[in-house]
Amino acid sequence: MHARMFRLTAGAATLAAVGALAVALPAAQAQPDNDSRTRPGPTVDLQLLAINDLHGALEPPTGSNGQVTHRHEDGTTEQLTAGGVEYLATGLREAREGQRRSLTVAAGDLVGATPLLSGLFHDEPTIEALNELEMDVAGVGNHEFDEGWEELTRLQEGGCHPVDGCYVEGREFEGADFPYLAANVVDEDTGRPILPPYSVQNLNGARVGFIGVTLEGTADIVTQEGIEGLEFLDEVETIDRYSRELRRRGVNAVVVLIHEGGYPADTAYNNRCEGGADGGVSGPIVDIAEQASSAVDVFVSGHTHQPYVCAIPDPSGRERLVTSAASNGRLFTELNMKYDLRSGDIVRASVEGSNRVVDREQPAAADLTALIDYWSELAAPVANAPIGYISEDIRGRGAGTPEFPLGDLIADAQLAHARELDPSAAVALMNPGGVRADLTYAASGDEGDGVVTYGEGFTVQPFSNTVNLLDLTGEQLLQVLREQVTGVNESSPKILQPSAGLTYTLDLTRSGAERIVADSVRIDGEPLDPAATYRVAVNSFLAGGGDGFATLADGGNPLVGDDDMAVLAEYLTANSSAGAPLSAPAADRVTVVQ
Structure with missing residues (x-):
């Protein structure tokens, strides 16, 4: 040890x-x-x-x-x-x-x-x-x-x-x-x-x-x-x-x-x-x-x-x-x-x-191995089903950066689903704490390298949230971005993972809401319009104001989509194959100044 x-x-x-x-x-x-003040007694x-x-x-x-x-x-x-x-x-x-x-x-x-x-x-x-x-x-x-x-x-x-x-x-x-x-x-x-x-x-x-x-x-x-x-x-x-x-x-x-x-x-x-x-x-x-x-x-x-x-x-x-x-x-x-x-x-x-x-080179406890084997046999029909292919590790929070590749991938999947429900959907946002693991290239079981199984996807997204759509004004969307670094998140920022199309600058040399550089926010390359209405996709946890994002709970015209894990599986299946596996997104949508 x-x-x-x-x-x-x-x-x-x-x-x-x-x-x-x-x-x-x-x-x-x-x-x-x-x-x-009594003298010490005998000890054990x-x-x-x-x-x-x-x-x-x-x-x-x-x-x-x-x-x-x-x-x-x-x-x-x-x-x-x-x-x-x-x-x-x-x-x-x-x-x-x-x-x-x-x-x-x-x-x-x-x-x-x-x-x-x-x-x-x-x-x-x-x-x-x-x-x-x-x-x-x-x-x-x-x-x-x-x-x-x-x-x-x-x-x-x-x-x-x-x-x-x-x-x-x-x-x-x-x-x-x-x-x-x-x-x-x-x-x-x-x-x-x-x-x-x-x-x-x-x-x-x-x-x-x-x-x-x-x-x-x-x-x-x-x-x-x-x-x-x-x-x-x-x-x-x-x-x-x-x-x-x-x-x-x-x-x-x-x-x-x-x-x-x-x-x-x-x-x-x-x-x-x-x-x-x-x-x-x-x-x-x-x-x-x-x-x-x-x-x-x-x-x-x-x-x-x-x-x-x-x-x-x-x-x-x-x-x-x-x-x-x-x-x-x-x-x-x-x-x-x-x-x-x-x-x-x-x-x-x-x-x-x-x-x-907890060193894996020490002997495994036989009774725990038997317990895992028991439940694994029951889970196998679901867990081992392939849902996609990747060409490299796609890192989650372990990447150690405010924006990380797997967060962007999940946000892209949710935006794609949102546009199936409503073609006007402009952007998706994923809470970082909802990304529970990396997607790893190396095989973790019987599947080959690069194969993503349902079990591996579930480990990443285990909460059974739904993907929800809501309307936000540009001013409200800016406030959501500011809530990443203010209120309950001021001392420990929670940086939402953005889908393709949303870009902005996060300036960590500033304090409070000013860390979000307002005039840097772009939607599909166009400056954010405070008076415009944008269709935004988030999971049901965020839609309820979770993680301190109270403004999301005020979004209008709500629409509830599918389970977020099902959405991720559908996206991986539609956008990857053994011959054309997915690469990790560049995680370059948020420009960080520090």
Whole structure:
């Protein structure tokens, strides 16, 4: 396993890196959070193994979704191939060996936006895999609500799907063996959480409370009908409330499983996380970690798909670890600490952690292989059907640029479909978060190089959105472009992927709405006319104002088209063949100044 250890050590005066990164913590600050001033009691070892943002990646993920960056001591980097639950199971089981008190936990988005192997069966295969992984407790993420909160409840409790039923006669889905936690997801009428807010786990006398929280902005990034009647509360206020409640119950050791994250300065999984008071990480998780109750000993985070194990000061100035294990099961975080049996608390200064690579060269876990084979056989008739041909990798968000080739390809497909419905359609826009993987040239199964199967396409577009048409004035369309870099998207822009025909300049040296250069916007080479009406194609998620694009929800004359995955498949089939495969679009529709 490749790993770099991060440890909070009392009395250290400097940062050191000899097998571990030591973060200075004065010994006087290593008191239990209840400030009992009692002498330390006998301690026992406690281990936490954590994942986040698995997204149903049961089979080894392909392309950039299946790689992690390793930084060598000399500063050079290399890409390591990682992921796959067969190997994740092996890694977790090896890490648990010799541990009397070990828990496996998760920080949301275990399901949702999943490849066909899981998504075709409403993510039952992923829940069954998590049961085999011996998951103990998980917080919810925004994607747990992709099919609505009632479906999330079914995944927890079991039972056949209300529409599709059971997939094999006599085999009923039994549900999750572990509790999902949703402390800040409440019924807007009663104010009560829809799932338990926390779970107290007893490990041979060591009692640890886990609070599960998703980002307060979940309502802005999921389909509205799935969360009707729900409210998502402030993360810090929720954490503080249930930390106090756990204390009243005599539970002093507290871990937060939070589906909100940050962005490390160095994206290598073994980064040193250096960089001042914020520990080398930026983003929403920093403010939450700095403000939330000092009773919390560790934050296991997610959502941003980034790798980090960083120390961030709590409100009392004492540092605590905040972790994230990237996504798609490529990494897991190992946390080791001491638990004081007298105070019933985690010894903060003892906490150390590292992200460990899920190496595909280790043996695959036979029980997970059998599970994958079982569901793969059921999915094969759909998954293996060819839908198109490509001549090279077509990169999605892994391209690392605001505009990326696969986003343009999907937008072009949606515009072509829109023009079949209404020849006046002028442009299509695709949300970047809806592009879940790359299309890779190399064969991932029995098909030949360059063949795109339905299963591979579904991995790219798993949400079952529809392609919708709506009318926008030129002024409204300009406002949509500005919403990429303002409002909820100001600090972390969401650049819509444009179809052919739309061009403009994105000037990152400017601030706010001025980053969209208004007089650069062109439709089919003509300047945008603020008073004209344009027919625009977007998916149903965006049409509802998702991802902070509120202006799209005001579009007029709506028309609902086909499922977006069907649209992509139709486009690939119509525009490629074995003899004339598609090349990656140039991704040159947005001129970026930086």
